[in-house]
Every structure is written in C-alpha cells, then in structure tokens.
Amino acid sequence: MNQQAHETYLRMQVNTAxxxxxxxxxxxxxxxxxxxxLEGIHNKDFEMKNINIKKATNIINELQYTLDKKYEVSNSLSSIYDYLLQKLFVANMKLDAASLAECIELMTDLKDAWVQSMKQLPASAKVRS
Known part of the structure; x- marks a missing residue:
C-alpha cells in the first residue's frame, strides 16, 4: 500500500472510531x-530512536491527559504512565534497550487489559464512552 493510501486509511480509521x-x-x-x-537502538540509528521515543512519549502524555480522575483506576493508570515516561527518558538518554523492552511489555499488557475490559461492556456503554 502506498504511503498516501495508508495515511488516508489511518485517518478514516480514527475519524470513524x-x-x-x-x-x-x-x-x-x-x-x-x-x-x-528499540530497533533504532539495536541498529545504532539514534535519530530513529529519539524520534520514536518522542512519539511514544506524546501518546502517553495524551493518554494521561484524558484520564477521568474521579475514578480510582485513573490514579493507578496515571502512576503507570509516569513510570513509563521515566523509563522512556532513561532509554533515550542511556540507550537502554532493557528499559525500552520493559515499556513495550507494560504497554502491551495495558492494551490487552483495555481490549479485554471493552469486550465485556455492553454495546450501549461502548458508544457512550
């Protein structure tokens, strides 16, 4: 798929989600x-590493910003996001592949838990969220 078609697909996915x-x-x-x-660290492509850590950091900041603080789980998620941001900082500054791998594993666990919890909600609740 060419780059323009891919970007159009992603834009549509976001707009209709x-x-x-x-x-x-x-x-x-x-x-x-x-x-x-992580690939950037392994390939000694430090620009690639830096750009992608910044992108991941921006997403975590967005996730943290959108938390509804009236729920206890939001406070727990905020602490996890803070931890991820600290580990990403270390990974970026010290070329620490282990810290980055830990972040990937933790974020994957968060995503899997999110998807699983959304599967258990009735369809009407998913529309309102």
Whole structure:
C-alpha cells in the first residue's frame, strides 16, 4: 500500500472510531513507536530512536491527559504512565534497550487489559464512552 493510501486509511480509521477504540489505537501506536525506537537502538540509528521515543512519549502524555480522575483506576493508570515516561527518558538518554523492552511489555499488557475490559461492556456503554 502506498504511503498516501495508508495515511488516508489511518485517518478514516480514527475519524470513524468509537471513543474506546481511539484508546486502543493510541496504545497500538505507542507500542509500534517503542518497537521502532528499540530497533533504532539495536541498529545504532539514534535519530530513529529519539524520534520514536518522542512519539511514544506524546501518546502517553495524551493518554494521561484524558484520564477521568474521579475514578480510582485513573490514579493507578496515571502512576503507570509516569513510570513509563521515566523509563522512556532513561532509554533515550542511556540507550537502554532493557528499559525500552520493559515499556513495550507494560504497554502491551495495558492494551490487552483495555481490549479485554471493552469486550465485556455492553454495546450501549461502548458508544457512550
């Protein structure tokens, strides 16, 4: 698929997604960028590493910004997001592949838990979220 067609597809996916699906897309994007950053570390492509860690950091900041603080789970997620941001900073500054791999694993676990919890909601609740 050419780049323009791919971008059009992604734009349509975002524009037509339900709110809960947008969170899944953010998780997927963050994981993708962290994996690309890890590849950058392994290939000694430090620009690639830096660009993709910045993209992952931006997504985590967006996830944190959208948390509804009236729920206890939001406070827990905020702490996890803070931890991820700290580990990404270390990974970026020290070329620490282990920190980045830990972030990928943690974000994948968060995404999987999110998807699983959304599967258990009735369809009407997913539309309102």
């Amino acid at each position: 339900a709110p809960w699906e947008l969170t899944t897309l953010l998780y997927n994007g963050c994981i993708k960028f962290m994996k690309q950053a």
